[in-house]
Amino acid sequence: MSQTSLAPFALVTGASAGLGLATARCLLERGWQVVGASRRAAPIDHPQYADLRTDLADSAGLADAFETAWAERYALASRPRVGLVNNAAVLGPVGPISTVDPVALTRALAINVTAPAWLTGRFAGWVGGVPLRVVNVSSGAAHKPYAGWATYCASKAALLRLGETVGAEVEAMPALQGRDVAVVGFAPGVVDTAMQTDIRGYSTRELPMVQRFLDLKADGHLLPPELPAAAIADLLARDDLPRFHETRYTG
Ligand SMILES: NC(=O)c1ccc[n+]([C@@H]2O[C@H](COP(=O)([O-])OP(=O)(O)OC[C@H]3O[C@@H](n4cnc5c(N)ncnc54)[C@H](OP(=O)(O)O)[C@@H]3O)[C@@H](O)[C@H]2O)c1
Numbered sequence: 161m162s163q164t165s166l167a168p169f170a171l172v173t174g175a176s177a178g179l180g181l182a183t184a185r186c187l188l189e190r191g192w193q194v195v196g197a198s199r200r201a202a203p204i205d206h207p208q209y210a211d212l213r214t215d216l217a218d219s220a221g222l223a224d225a226f227e228t229a230w231a232e233r234y235a236l237a238s239r240p241r242v243g244l245v246n247n248a249a250v251l252g253p254v255g256p257i258s259t260v261d262p263v264a265l266t267r268a269l270a271i272n273v274t275a276p277a278w279l280t281g282r283f284a285g286w287v288g289g290v291p292l293r294v295v296n297v298s299s300g301a302a303h304k305p306y307a308g309w310a311t312y313c314a315s316k317a318a319l320l321r322l323g324e325t326v327g328a329e330v331e332a333m334p335a336l337q338g339r340d341v342a343v344v345g346f347a348p349g350v351v352d353t354a355m356q357t358d359i360r361g362y363s364t365r366e367l368p369m370v371q372r373f374l375d376l377k378a379d380g381h382l383l384p385p386e387l388p389a390a391a392i393a394d395l396l397a398r399d400d401l402p403r404f405h406e407t408r409y410t411g
Pocket of ligand 1: 173174175176177178179180197198199200201214215216217246247248249250271297298299300347348349350351352353354355356
């Protein structure tokens with residue numbers, strides 16, 4: 161394949177299940193080459209797809225998992241466009257703050273915040289002058305405090321401000337100034353995935369609002385992951401984005 165005919169390329173974290181899996185599939189259907197980063201392999205059999213089996217909680221191992229040779233192998237600097245979907249996340253410890261285990265909290269922050277931050281920095285360097293779109297999968301928890309979700313809310317708020325700061329760096333830092341880099345904080349809605357199954361398993365003592373999620377499921381109001389996934393794929397293809405903006409799935 162000549163360099164000029166290379167497909168757009170995306171890394172989707174958490175592509176083994178849920179929203180990340182649906183996003184990877186959608187991008188493949190639209191002609192992207194995709195690498196998925198998760199601990200498990202994704203159930204995808206496609207010539208343009210590869211798994212990078214990795215534990216994103218291992219902050220010290222990130223540089224080995226995504227070494228410079230990896231970016232060179234995928235010729236990121238020669239693509240027409242590159243996308244990074246920071247989708248992988250965990251709820252982390254759920255329950256009153258007095259019960260939060262610090263090791264579990266740190267692990268959740270490593271997955272939800274540290275890995276997206278590090279990947280954004282690496283991708284900004286690797287792509288050179290190629291347009292880079294970063295979608296950070298957000299949540300209402302980035303803006304609202306939900307009792308029992310201190311770790312998750314804190315991590316999603318941090319991810320949001322992280323993306324906003326990268327947008328500011330594209331405006332003001334010589335390392336990124338003038339580059340075609342746009343970051344989006346995208347809230348997908350309430351999506352029918354394993355994360356929702358986990359949420360419904362908590363007691364009201366641990367998660368006072370759990371009934372709301374039980375009701376949404378019972379009433380058939382959870383979104384199929386394919387819907388917000390298509391919105392993420394749309395964002396990665398957009399040229400007219402500000403350096404940073406927030407949006408959510410609206411149907
Ligand atoms: N579902 C919702 O209603 C909802 C609402 C708002 C926002 N979100 C956000 O949407 C995104 C996707 O959530 P989801 O609902 O699709 O969750 P999910 O079904 O639980 O999937 C989570 C994905 O993250 C990966 N992951 C978890 N820990 C990892 C680790 N240590 N290393 C590498 N990958 C890891 C999992 O892969 P492995 O287990 O194979 O590692 C899996 O592919 C998250 O950012 C979540 O916060 C979801």
